[in-house]
Amino acid sequence: MxxxxxxxHAKSGWDDTVSRDFDRPLNAKGRRAATIIGRQMRTLSLAFDHVVASPAVRVVETLDEIVAGYGRTLAPDWDRRLYLAxxxxxxxxxxxxxxxxxxxLVIGHNPGLEDLVLLLTPDVTHPFRDAVEDKYPTASLAELQFDxxxxxxxxxxxxxxxxxxRPRDLDPTLGPDAD
Known part of the structure; x- marks a missing residue:
């Protein structure tokens, strides 16, 4: 199995003046969301044999906040192929x-992650799949098992x-921003 x-990755800051998308950092809400997801990972006793992550700044910062909440070091293989893959x-x-x-554990970007979840899961009504079809929000974690x-x-x-x-499942203030 x-x-x-x-x-x-967690929510990044669009108001930061960076010259490349790759360099966009997290915003305050993203930092909070990543820390809370890390705490949930600890609560669920999630463990990983191997971690692969995009080296984009927002992913690196997400991982820092995840580790702060998770309480364990995650030493990823940084793989440039994951950037916007x-x-x-x-x-x-x-x-x-x-x-x-x-x-x-693979840490990266949308729409690739969402599309991968929908590709790998059966196309049937399922609460998790239905939620992903609606939206795979920032800092959200999907777990798939294979025989x-x-x-x-x-x-x-x-x-x-x-x-x-999803972060909003753990803290409603981390849900979608009101218009």
Whole structure:
């Protein structure tokens, strides 16, 4: 059995004057959301054999805040291919994970993460899948399980969607901003 956890970076600041999208930092709400998700990861006793993350500034800062809440060090492999990656690119990266890795955490961006969840889960009514179809918010965590021995055996629709945690589920003030 393999478990794949997909984490979208936390909310970034659009009002920061950075010259490249890659360098956009988190805003205050994003920092809070990431810390709360980290605490939830600790509460749920989530553990990972391998972590892969986009090296974008907002992902690096998300990981810092996750670790603050989680209380454990996560030493990711920084992989530039994850920056704004498509579902297909992320799937290729996951299929290349070492066979001995049973619990992987991938931290990246949308729409690739959302598209990957929808690709890997059966297209049936399911509360978590329905929520992702609606929106995969920043700092949200999706957990998928597979009855496979090798990551290379991942196929469309083969995942069991076991968990979807959004920051607003833990703190309503982290929900969508009012217009």
């Amino acid at each position: 393999k478990t794949l956890t997909l984490l979208r 498509s579902a297909g690119t992320i799937l290729d990266l996951v299929r290349d994970l070492p066979r001995g890795v049973d619990r992987a 496979i021995d090798d990551w290379d055996d991942l196929t469309s629709g083969s995942a069991r969607f076991t968990r979807f945690v």
